[in-house]
Amino acid sequence: MGIPHISRTAQRTALTGLVSLAFATTGLVAAGSVQAADVSASATPHVKRLCSQPTKHRVMACKALARTDIVQPHALTVNAVSPLAVPSGYGPSDLLSAYKLPANGGAGATIAIVDAQDDPNAESDLAAYRSQYGLPACTTANGCFSKIDQNGGTNYPTADAGWAGEISLDLDMVSAIAPNAHILLVESSTANMSDLGTAVNTAVAQGAKYVSNSYGGSEDSSDLTADNQYFKHPGVAITVSAGDSAYGAEYPAASQYVTSVGGTALKRDSSTRGWSESVWHTNSTEGTGSGCSAYDPKPSWQTDSGCSKRAISDVSAVADPATGVAVYDSYQASGWNVYGGTSASAPIIAGVYALAGTPGTGDYPSKYPYAHTSALNDVTSGSNGTCSPSYLCTAGAGYDGPTGLGTPNGTTAFATGGSTGGGSALTNGTFEAGTLSGWTSTGSAAAGTDAAHTGSYGALVGSSSPTNTSSIAQTFTAPAGSSKVSFAYDVTCPDTVTYDWATATLKDNTTGTTTTVLPKTCTSGAGWKTASGSLTAGHSYTLTLTNKDDDYAGDETYTYYDDVTVS
Structure with a gap:
């Protein structure tokens, strides 16, 4: 016993x-x-x-x-x-x-x-x-x-x-x-x-x-x-x-x-x-x-x-x-x-x-x-x-x-x-917690095994069913010695960029400026790609990873995000 x-x-x-x-x-x-x-x-x-x-x-x-x-x-x-x-x-x-x-x-x-x-x-x-x-x-x-x-x-x-x-x-x-x-x-x-x-x-x-x-x-x-x-x-x-x-x-x-x-x-x-x-x-x-x-x-x-x-x-x-x-x-x-x-x-x-x-x-x-x-x-x-x-x-x-x-x-x-699984910069940046722990989500978003770039889990933002705008975001402080934030993404977008897209922004909360690190993107079958944005050590940032779907049945758009790292 x-x-x-x-x-x-x-x-x-x-x-x-x-x-x-x-x-x-x-x-x-x-x-x-x-x-x-x-x-x-x-x-x-x-x-x-x-x-x-x-x-x-x-x-x-x-x-x-x-x-x-x-x-x-x-x-x-x-x-x-x-x-x-x-x-x-x-x-x-x-x-x-x-x-x-x-x-x-x-x-x-x-x-x-x-x-x-x-x-x-x-x-x-x-x-x-x-x-x-x-x-x-x-x-x-x-x-x-x-x-x-x-x-x-x-x-x-x-x-x-x-x-x-x-x-x-x-x-x-x-x-x-x-x-x-x-x-x-x-x-x-x-x-x-x-x-x-x-x-x-x-x-x-x-x-x-x-x-x-x-x-x-x-x-x-x-x-x-x-x-x-x-x-x-x-x-x-x-x-x-x-x-x-x-x-x-x-x-x-x-x-x-x-x-x-x-x-x-x-x-x-x-x-x-x-x-x-x-x-x-x-x-x-x-x-x-x-x-x-x-x-x-x-x-x-x-x-x-x-x-x-x-x-x-x-x-x-x-x-x-x-x-x-x-x-x-x-x-x-x-x-x-x-x-x-x-x-x-x-x-x-x-x-x-x-x-x-x-x-x-x-x-x-x-x-x-x-x-x-x-x-x-x-x-x-x-x-x-x-x-x-x-x-x-x-x-x-x-x-x-x-x-x-x-x-x-x-x-x-x-x-x-x-990237960190819970340290001083990003929390759960690789989503290996199996959840969106550390991230704030809107709309339809979840961690899943199908969304993985590396490891066992990634983030699915959007859905294979009609949705509207969905996103995950996290605020972090760039540690000493760091100069960029990077992530991998894979977009499924059978429509055009006029209506549906993936995008990502990086707001410098210290200066109040916002940078688009992933311009509006609508592709299908292109596979995994990477994007990155510049950091200033010691500044506070909010990274937002977004998927936009026009809620129209038949051309649902969704995006996988993974391996969000600070280096």
């Missing part, structure tokens, strides 16, 4: 009067911004690695770390959650707050989790986590969750407690960030790179556009072959943990085709953001990985000068077990736990990519953050060791190894062309 749902309101009410719980001194809070139980039993938290360090080349280890010094509140049991207690560790609302992400995102996306060995309790543990935090059910029965072996079947590998904990962490983090996404768990037969790589290929073949990998091992000369065999998937966002052993490059985080994800310590503070981050580093053998690859070439979008090959990392997110996340894991484990490691940050970033919309065809999404550095939280303090040049192990303004370009600040930095 699953965990009974306890509303966040009930949790808040009960917790307000609960004075016997010790309060967190590391800044951890539970869902609903209610302080959780003590997670800092010592100045240096006691942790254990869920997977043993590999002793052979091409064998990977999971990157999950479990706190061993956390005692959950007395009222919190494995089989039920009392309204008098919440799990220790950050919950979904904390992560969405810290990274300025939209709630209830991920509709239309499939996020794949690739791990080794089997977690027999994966689906039931996922249900426990999502029930506790009020997230929608994600089950095999409702089509949201599926588990397959590395070849796409159901011949699951041998169960393993360590990898089961990793699987729980990964499933819970993508649930926290993108609760409406479908989740595909692909379990490889062993922790060998060849089996894990086969699982990555299977995930992509199954249609996943976002693939999270929370494992790694030492580099070797065969990495370039593995790159081409397993990770060269343009149009797919593949995230990989940078490692948990402090300074030093690992594979597959060093792959030129993936987004390597470093780790931070995340704490609440009194700043405007409400949070602060620094490099996660506990000691010489524990902290976020980073470094300069010995084998993989430098991607064209990386421009740091102190590493002639691929530098690690690209971006980062919370990973410090001292500021860890709540996870439910019951396979040879106690249920609620506090986990950390870059095993947490990789699925978080995979979820952010899913919120940002479908990657562009032919793109390697690891390049997106490099085009929108101002749309990230730059982490400037801390180090994970000693190195030369120092930026590969020490945080500073701009790019550095341990935290890359920074942590998410909305979704702008993770979207093709800079």
Whole structure:
């Protein structure tokens, strides 16, 4: 039987009067911004690695770390959650707050989790986590969750407690960030790179556009072959943990085709953001990985000068077990736990990519953050060791190894062309929410799968039945570094431009001027085209996408709009 749902309101009410719980001194809070139980039993938290360090080349280890010094509140049991207690560790609302992400995102996306060995309790543990935090059910029965072996079947590998904990962490983090996404768990037969790589290929073949990998091992000369065999998937966002052993490059985080994800310590503070981050580093053998690859070439979008090959990392997110996340894991484990490691940050970033919309065809999404550095939280303090040049192990303004370009600040930095799924510029510009969320509509307008230019959804403005004027509009502020707004459109207009048309206008609310970015257009069968208008950073704009039909039966006009981006 699953965990009974306890509303966040009930949790808040009960917790307000609960004075016997010790309060967190590391800044951890539970869902609903209610302080959780003590997670800092010592100045240096006691942790254990869920997977043993590999002793052979091409064998990977999971990157999950479990706190061993956390005692959950007395009222919190494995089989039920009392309204008098919440799990220790950050919950979904904390992560969405810290990274300025939209709630209830991920509709239309499939996020794949690739791990080794089997977690027999994966689906039931996922249900426990999502029930506790009020997230929608994600089950095999409702089509949201599926588990397959590395070849796409159901011949699951041998169960393993360590990898089961990793699987729980990964499933819970993508649930926290993108609760409406479908989740595909692909379990490889062993922790060998060849089996894990086969699982990555299977995930992509199954249609996943976002693939999270929370494992790694030492580099070797065969990495370039593995790159081409397993990770060269343009149009797919593949995230990989940078490692948990402090300074030093690992594979597959060093792959030129993936987004390597470093780790931070995340704490609440009194700043405007409400949070602060620094490099996660506990000691010489524990902290976020980073470094300069010995084998993989430098991607064209990386421009740091102190590493002639691929530098690690690209971006980062919370990973410090001292500021860890709540996870439910019951396979040879106690249920609620506090986990950390870059095993947490990789699925978080995979979820952010899913919120940002479908990657562009032919793109390697690891390049997106490099085009929108101002749309990230730059982490400037801390180090994970000693190195030369120092930026590969020490945080500073701009790019550095341990935290890359920074942590998410909305979704702008993770979207093709800079469109956002809920960040500081356009909301739902790719319509991958499956709705017109973020847009104001008039007349006949809806999001639909038939209207997609890329991804799963686009906007249908007008109708195949007689209508009048229909439109969708959104007001946004052009972020620093942006210079244009673009969109794709496809008009079906069997009449003439005298009576029916598509058009688009861009009003600069700061100056009061309006520009026509798509003149009146009436075509049929011309297919998708693009239009764009110029922006001035810092100005407020209203973009209006319109379809005009003269309400005459027999020549109905309608227009598909998609991929509205700010860049």
